[in-house]
Amino acid sequence: MGGLALFGGVDAGGTTFKCGLASAGGDLVARRRIPTTDPRETISNCVAFFLEAAHEHDAEIAALGIAAFGPIDVDAASPAYGTILDTPKRGWSGANLFDLFSRALGVRVTVDTDVNGALLAEMKWGAARDASSAAYVTIGTGIGAGIFAGGGFMGKPRHPEFGHICVQRHAADASFQGVCPKHGDCLEGLASASALAARFGEPAALPADHQAWGIEAWYIAQACLNLNLSFRPDRIILGGGLMLAEHLLPRVQERYAQLVAGYLGESTSDIERLICRPGLGDDAGLLGGVALARG
Missing domain, CATH: 3.30.420.40 (ATPase, nucleotide binding domain)
Known part of the structure; x- marks a missing residue:
């Protein structure tokens, strides 16, 4: 990998996971929409995208942020941080997005709600x-x-x-x-x-x-x-x-x-x-x- 640092983003929705790599200024250089199936398959496909995109751009993934559907534990001090709670989305209750992504990619991972993530982006760039x-x-x-x-x-x-x-x-x-x-x-x-x-x-x-x-x-x-x-x-x-x-x-x-x-x-x-x-x-x-x- 080269020295270019890019930031990963995931918009984790009940129908689609939108994944992207961007500069610190929010300019997207790679993106992919991945259907939301079961946690193992969905996150495996997301991880594959990030590794492929980083390799293609000769870049390092500096960190990953996940703006996720909920309800979800967003308390960074909680042992269940990043865990989807009681959701009607079949198979996703108990899925820990923080653990699954951080172990697969080996980078710092931050998890918050989809609306908090969207609001943060709108306050920075929108x-x-x-x-x-x-x-x-x-x-x-x-x-x-x-x-x-x-x-x-x-x-x-x-x-x-x-x-x-x-x-x-x-x-x-x-x-x-x-x-x-x-x-x-x-x-x-x-x-x-x-x-x-x-x-x-x-x-x-x-x-x-x-x-x-x-x-x-x-x-x-x-x-x-x-x-x-x-x-x-x-x-x-x-x-x-x-x-x-x-x-x-x-x-x-x-x-x-x-x-x-x-x-x-x-x-x-x-x-x-x-x-x-x-x-x-x-x-x-x-x-x-x-x-x-x-x-």
Whole structure:
């Protein structure tokens, strides 16, 4: 191996592990998407990618960061650090990502949640790079949030479970029981992609004028309002698969404005600056792994 030092990043998702090697400045030089199967096969394929990519670029892997789905133990002082806890993802409960990757690659490994990783990358290189506090909310199969304020991530050594907050029902959504197996109609139970699919069909197939989007915006706007009233972050970044619908963000911003009712003195441009898309797009999680590796 040569003297070039590159940082490895993993966006460990329930469907796909996105792996990449990048410079300290976040420039990706190699990347690969690996299907999430069982832990042994998935991580073996990830390790093979990193070794091949490092060899191809005549580089050393300086460190590895993993931004992972959860729930996961992110307490670096815990003997179970990096362990996936009780997850519905078959075969992954008890998988220790820290041990598996550090033993295979022999480098320093840092593990955090997918949302904390994405938020860290957005604060270094993306939509929140000029912010001192920010929240990143992912809205996909599930819902989660990472919050950075006062110089660190909130909730450490644990992590927030923001997807399970209570929200007020939309008037046209009174009969749906919700999909959360624990709470039914929490935020995730009502506003995740799984929840939309359960009552309206595949979200990607829904036209922009479908009533589902008005209902979705109502719930996500409440989430943004709760975040802003509780923590007053400089940015609330909305990521995840559902936010790929271009028309959804303006709906959320408009509904948020109605809900806050001028209480915080925000102009339309203030709200558009506050509630925004990821600056790094679909790479936020992967670059989050790189940012974690950098330390």
